[in-house]
Amino acid sequence: MSIELNDAELVLQIGSGDRNAEAELFRRMAPRVRLYGLRHLRDEAAADDLTQMVLMTTIEALRERRLREPEKLTHFMLGTCRMTVLDLRRGALRKKRILDRFGADLVKSAPMSTPHLDHDRLSRCVQSLRERERTVIVMSFFDEQTGADVAGFLGISETNLRVIRHRAIHELRKCMEGTA
16 A cells, blocks of 8 residues: 555455455554464464464454444454454363363274275275266265255255265275175
């Protein structure tokens, strides 16, 4: 931007949809937010994550014109930093408590080794399926399409899709176990 805007003007520009004003906000505030993150989180990756979260939250709020006092942009961002750090700490504390309480059970119930997947055999088994079944399997599991998307693509109902997918998985299991 050629003219240096104050915080209130910057907020109004972002509220009106000015992407250059958003870039200016990032240029001004990202180093401050990152420094806050480094001081309070003591980890560079966490500080980078905090910077991204705070800036996204701020830009969303400004786009929706939720900041009542535009001249208090810096205070708003500092408060957002504080709340985000508190949320991160609470989440980490919750995770630690859960692991302390249930971690031993998770280790006991985890399988000792994962079976080796024969990719060549799986490929042959998928190729042996009928075209429609193969399409359903590939779109569902390799392309990660939703059931509605796959059903729409094939021109069938979602119920019919589930039946086809169930049967295809059954055939794949038999093929992989060598019973087909």
